[in-house]
Every structure is written in C-alpha cells, then in structure tokens.
Amino acid sequence: MKFLIDENLSPRVAELLTKAEHDSVHVRDLGATSAPDVTVMALAVAQDRVIISADTDFGALLAQARTAKPSVILVRELLELRAPDLVNIIIGNLDVLEPHLQAGAVAAFTTSGIRVRALPLR
Template sequence: MKLLVDMNLSPRWIDVLADAGIEAAHWSTLGADNAPDSQIMSYAHANDYVVLTHDLDFSAILAATHGEKPSVVQIRADDVSPDVIGKHVIIALRQMASELEEGALLTVDPNRTRLRVLPLRQDKQNVSGL
C-alpha cells in the first residue's frame, strides 16, 4: 500500500509513515499546491495510491461518483499532527490494509475507526467499526 498525503496534512507524515514501514508521498512533491481534489483523486487512482487526508471533500467525491478507487483515509480530529494521531492512523492502516487495497473509505478519529467498502452505498451493511 502506498499513501498519497494531501496538502492539508503536514509533510511530517511522510517520515512517520516511513518509520512504520508504509510508503508515502506528499502531494506537494507530485503536483500543484492548488490542484483540485478531483485531480489528486485521479492521480491517486492512476498510480495506485491510497489518499490520506483531513478533507471531507474526498469522501463526497467517492459518494458522488460511486468510485471504487482510490481508497481514502480521512483523519477526523481537532489535532491532525502525526505526533498526536499518528499511532491511531498507523494501527488502522495495518488492520484495514486488505480492505484499502480493494477499495474503501476509512475514517480515523481518536476514539474509533470506521470502514466503508467502496463503492459507497446507502445501505447499513456497508459499515463496520473497530
């Protein structure tokens, strides 16, 4: 699994993920700082990345397009610095690696993790929590 870290997260995430054995790139090294979310999603899909973000727009794109890839990992916390929530994110990534490889929306907050299999549907059978 390769992660594409969105512009709304610090580049410090790259080192934290690398220390955990997870390959990652920050969008600032791959594309324009002001690129629309749709461009980031297209790049991630074409290059087999999972998007790591703090932005709800990525899940909205998945819902609107009924997309099956790329997977998206959303961090939902007041403090999204890797020092604060990095361990939660890494644990969730490891636990849900196979689902993320297949296509999923993973939401991580300090108290729980929620996984939805792609494409997003309105049914209740598509949700699991940790």
C-alpha cells in the same frame, strides 16, 4: 502500503510513513499543491495510492463518481495530534484496515474509533 498525503496534512506525515517503510508522498512532492480534489484522486488512482486527508469532500466525490478507487483515510477528528502521534495511530490500525483499503474503502478515524465504508459508496 502506498499513500498520498493531502495538503491539509503536514509533509512530515509522509516522511514518517516512509520511515516506517511505507511508500508515501505528499501532494507537494508531486507538484499538486492547491490542486482540486479530483486531481488528487486521479493521482492516487494512477499511482495506486491510498489518500490520507482531513478533507471530507473526498467521500462526497467518491459517492458521486460511484468508483471503488482510490481508498481514503480521513483523519479530520485527529488534526490536533502531532504528526508522529497521527502516524502511530494510522500504522497501529493498518493490520485491520489494509484488506479494506486494498478492496476500496473510506476509513474515517474518530476520537472514539474507526468507521469503514466499502467503495463504491451508495
């Protein structure tokens, strides 16, 4: 899969996903540090990437836009994890999540599981 890692996560997340053979970039690598969320979303759509972020504003923006892309993985409740542990959790669940993310979805990781909502949000 192709991922765009938001600035609220360590660039190490992108490095580890790349090492695991996923096409992954951090917003810093695209010169989009401090860019508004709508700009990050536009970059993800243009490059067909799934956003990985701790920023719940992406869900609100997707609901407002009523669009089916980009898909977003929210990891807000897992922020205390080190980058390798976070990446292992994401990769460990990609088999189940990938079809949803390709179709357009928001997947929210929580301490008790994963919630998936299909896009567009209503």
